[in-house]
Structures are given as structure tokens and as C-alpha cells.
Amino acid sequence: MLDVTALLVAAVVLAVTAVVVSRRWRLWREIDKLPGELAIPLMGNMYRVLFLAREDAIAHFDRETKKYWPIHRSWLGPIPEVHISKPEHLEKVLASSELITKADSYSFLHPWLGDGLLTSTGPKWHSRRKLITPAFHFSILDNFVEVFAEKAEVLVNLLKTKADGKSFDIYPYITRCALDIICETAMGTSIDAQHNTESDYVAAVYNIAELTIRRVMSPWLLSDFVFRLSPTGKKFYRQLNVLHGFTRKVIQQKKQSRKNRKAGEKETQFDDLGRKRRVAFLDMLLLETEDGKKLTDQDLQEEVDTFMFEGHDTTTVGMSWVLILLGHHPDVQEKVYAELKDIFHDDPKRSPTMQDLQNMKYLEMVIKESLRLYPSVPFIARRATQDIQIAGYNIPESTTLTLHIYHAHRDPDHWPEPERFDPDRFLPDRVQGRHPFAYVPFSGGPRNCIGQKFAVLEEKTVLSYILRNFRVETVEKLKDLKLIGELVLRPFKGVIVKLTPR
């Protein structure tokens, strides 16, 4: 009897092994038809990046992508990854309503963002996206212009103390301004990060991104068990408690105040600081919840945390690159200034209205060209949930598809002289006829960025404040800047500028 059982177990183990091996064999055979560097068993191509300095990684990926242009493969240990850079090939993935599942690497964001809009997939993502889309309606964004302006004014006042022609890193100033903006618009709460630089919450937002990156770059921290026990993991979870504790508290307070209002308690038109009350994304989500579309506290927290994550680093680097590029191109900076003078001629100190922001046509072209050359999110990744044919190759299910937004924006077939900064590329007649996936800083298709209009309005407001008040110069040459593309694309050594008052 024992022999029969043992035989059966052995047969099952053999059959399962045969299926796994044949699947791996097929995967390996298909993937290795694509060009790419020599891969070694188990390690794949990781040997090429393991000892690479952080600031050299982008240059390395750039060389590799150009060498095998327009498509190549690499192996992250046993995991195959296909790199896609041509707009026509990006379209195949991004436009698909099937290929909407994020790559496994996004699981590093799970402890922080849970299964929110950025990381979820399938029916959960569909229903969330439908629910959240109205929160980004134009009328809601209109109510945020005042917030953008209020925070930008604080920024300009702080920068006045630095505008002595000496160089300094403007990046932390812009980060704190963007943090103030997203806190107020997402949660309706003011942390005043710009004055309160020592706040636990502000430090936690900073640290959590840094610790997430440290984990991604350290293969020995991949396992949750090991990570939790490591010093990096312990620090990570301490910071996570601060972040989640804060958002949880804000959600509870908002819910309570809505309950009080329903119970007949009259809410004043003004908040504790004497400012007119504004609607935040969280209010919109709570409204949806009261309309019967149930979102648990956990769901609300995931979405608020996702806005906090996606909504400040991305715009910070976006604005930083505009300042760097304008520092290198004083002629373009003067054209932007002339446009701003034209708009605000009656009162140089006036806060912008939505109409003013819409009139900043040239600044918008500058922002777009800057996002072309330096897209805030240079690479995104999906998991192939089915076989897919690209450039004559069959890419099997379960492969990681890494989409190089950075390289699509430099494809010489679509962008003549791709390295040249030229905002006129976005003149209406030059945009016409361009491939729809040649320019995708906000991704494209069904999983594009829900916050893109918000981002451009915020950037226009803050940049217009800075440029109305200061002339910006840069110190380092563009070609000497080393980039890092961890979560967002930024200059490794900060954004060093000189400001002089206008």
C-alpha cells in the first residue's frame, strides 16, 4: 500500500516538474530570441548592475537600450524582462484594455499604497477608476488654483531670502511646496511643510521613498521576512506607521465632521485658520461613499496615500527640470517672462486665475518639452497577462514589460534632433500628425495618469510665481548632470540654481 502511495506521489511530482520545466523552457526559448546581453544561469543580467553606482544606472540602461534598439531582453535573475522603446510598440501595450496589470516590482509599493489606483488591477481597478475620475473634474481643479497660488506665494517669500546670486539647491524648497499642495488638495489638511521642515510626517514621506528604493536595489531584502528583520525594514515600518497614522487620523476627522454636519450641526464657511473651506479629493471620495458606493476606511486610506505618493515627487521634478532648462536657455526664459508680463501687466503681484493659467500657452509648451526630455516617470512596467507579439517577436505571458518613456521621447524617427530643447515642437501645427504614443509623460491608454491636468495647472502656477519674481541661472552644464531614475527622474546632486530678483 505504502509503495503505491509513494509511486503516486512521485508521479505527481514528476508531472508537475515536467509542466514547470517545459513552461520555463518555452519562456526561455522565446525570450532568448530577443537581443540582449549575455545572461548567466540564476543570476541573469543582474551581474551587470549589482556593483553599479546609483548615479551610473541610467547611463548604463541608456547605452544598453541604444545598443539593441528598439527592443531587447534582460533577465532579472530568473525573471525575464523585455524593454520596449518605440512609440509604435508602446502603443501595443498601453492602448490594450487587457494588459493593465502592473509588473511584480510594484509590489514594493504595496506596504505603503496597498491595492490603490496605481497598483491594483482587474475589476477592482476598473471600479476605482470610475469612482475616482469625477474627483478630477475641471470644476474641482478650479477650486484648487487658489491652493496652488497660496503655497507658491509662501515659496516665493522663502526664496527671496536665497535670491542673492549665490548658488543653492532649490529641490527641497520645491518638494515642500508640492507637499503642502498635495496635502491640502488630497486631504484638505495643512501641514505647512514649507515652514515646519522638521515635521514627522514630512520626514516620513521623504524617508519612505528612499527606503523603498534601497529595498529595490538590495536583492537580499526582497523577502518580506528578511526585510522586516533588517535595519532598513525596521526603519521602513516605523516611517510607515507615521504616514498611515496621519492619513488615518485625517480620514476619521473628516468623517466625523461630515457626520456632525448631517446631524444638523452647522459648519462655518471658514476653517480653523480663518480661510474659506475648500473641497478636497477626500471629500469627494466620502461623498461617493455616502452615495452608497462603499469604500472602507482602508480603501480611502489607499487612495489618499496613492495621491500623496504620485502627486508630489512627480510635479517637483517636473518643475525642477523646467528651471534647469530655462537656466540653460535664457532666451526661452525671457520669452516665458514676456508672456507672464503680458498676462499680469496690470498687477505684477496678482494671484493667477484659471483663465490666466490657460493663457500661459508658451509656458505650457516649455513644460511639455521639459517633460519630453526629462519625463518625471522615465520607465513604467506591466506584467504580460497573455502572449503578445511585438516587432516580430512572441513575448510570452508572465514576462515583465518595461516601457521606456524616456527613450520613446528620444526616438529620432519621431523627434528630429532629439536631444535639443525646443518648446516650439509643441506648437499646435507641429503636434498635428505626431504619433499618439510618441509623447507619453503621463503614460497612455486606460491606465494613464489621472492627475495630469492637476499636475500641469500646479506646475504653471508655481513656475509662474518663481519666474515672475526671479531670473534663474544654472551652475552645472546639462551634459555633466548625472541622473537617477529611482521612482522619479532627477539630477543626482540636486537642482543647483542662482536666483536674482526681477
Ligand code: HEM
Ligand atoms: C508631472 C507630474 C506627473 C507625471 C509625469 C505623472 C506620470 C504618471 C505616469 C507615467 C503614470 C502611469 C504609472 C504606471 O503605469 O506605472 C501615472 C499614473 C497615475 N498618476 Fe500621475 N503623474 C504626475 C502627477 C500626478 C498627480 C499630481 C497625481 C494626483 C494628484 C497623479 C496620480 C496618478 C495616479 C492615481 C495614477 C494611477 C492611475 C491608474 O492606474 O489608473 N499623478 N502618472
